[in-house]
Amino acid sequence: MLNPCWIRATKCQLLITSLFSMVLGFGVSIAAVLTCYSPHFTLIRNVIQAGNTFRMFQDITFYSGICLSLALISVGFVCFFAAGKESKYLLAVGFVCFAVLFCGMIQVGYWRYSHDEQVENVVKDIYDFLYEDVRQNTSSTMKWELHKIHAMFSCCGKKNSSVQLGRVEMETCSSEIWETGEDCLHVTDRIIKKHIKLISVLLLCITGFSVYGMVLTSFLYFLTRLRAEGNYGLTSDAL
Structure with a gap:
């Protein structure tokens, strides 16, 4: 039988993970706004040139960042209430959300490293x-x-x-x-690389929290299933 202290620790870790997920969501939204409205990038965007593909990169980054930010904040709220109420349905939703985020981060990471110098060259x-x-x-x-x-x-x-x-x-x-x-x-290349490095750090953090969130939500989900089936006594008094 599992020690109830482990269950309590897992719930606390999920609560902390959900809070960090929301913080990351706000961080991603700030990075997206900086990408779109930073004076340096706005100046490059407004250059009159046929086929200025920097506008496309900027728009994709901004809208993807806003969507990712909303997803992180939403999954943070879901996992926060899931841990508090021990709801297996919310835990399942949280697991699926973390899994989708992880798959999305893998795709973004692949694109990032396969197009490493494309933005700088533009x-x-x-x-x-x-x-x-x-x-x-x-x-x-x-x-x-x-x-x-x-x-x-x-x-x-x-x-x-x-x-x-x-x-x-x-x-x-x-x-x-x-x-x-x-x-x-050299200056423009340095500024672009610095901004991309910031985005890469955020993506790595999101990937790590997604994996950790999947582990925590799946663990608590199966515990709630065991309790519902009467195979493991997990009471609120023990927590």
């Missing part, structure tokens, strides 16, 4: 498009877009470019940025 392509357009033309619109990127990212042009292309940097960078600014390709 941002670099957008910057290259603006840079080359300003270099070859004198469009005031594109020049202003490039100037805003240099000011926002505190970078200045492509330092590896030839001397003949220095006119672009001189016309679109302030004097301070011109002297101390980094290569824009």
Whole structure:
């Protein structure tokens, strides 16, 4: 017969897991909002370019993040009440939700590592498009877009470019940025990778909590079944 202390400990762990699930849900929603409304990303999104696929990545990340956030908060509430009421139906629902989250995280993780540099390359392509357009033309619109990127990212042009292309940097960078600014390709790449790293950490946390949640909900579910069948006495007094 199982020690009632183990049952109490498992219920407490499920309660804590449900609370952390809700906290993760809020964290994911904040990351999704930052992805959509961060000044850096908004500036890249609004660049006028045919086939600006960064908008697609941004929209997918935002709506997926909001849906994932709602799912985490919902499963947190379900497991919280399931542990409190020892409801086998709520425990079954919680297990299914954690299993769906786990499968979703596996798919997202696969996409993340199979498209490791795709987002970074899209941002670099957008910057290259603006840079080359300003270099070859004198469009005031594109020049202003490039100037805003240099000011926002505190970078200045492509330092590896030839001397003949220095006119672009001189016309679109302030004097301070011109002297101390980094290569824009390196800066944008660093900012994108930092944001993706934050998202990857959140996804790893969600995956771990999903597995842990499945273990806890399945364990308590079978205990409630045993109690209902009279094979194991699990009373509220013992808990």
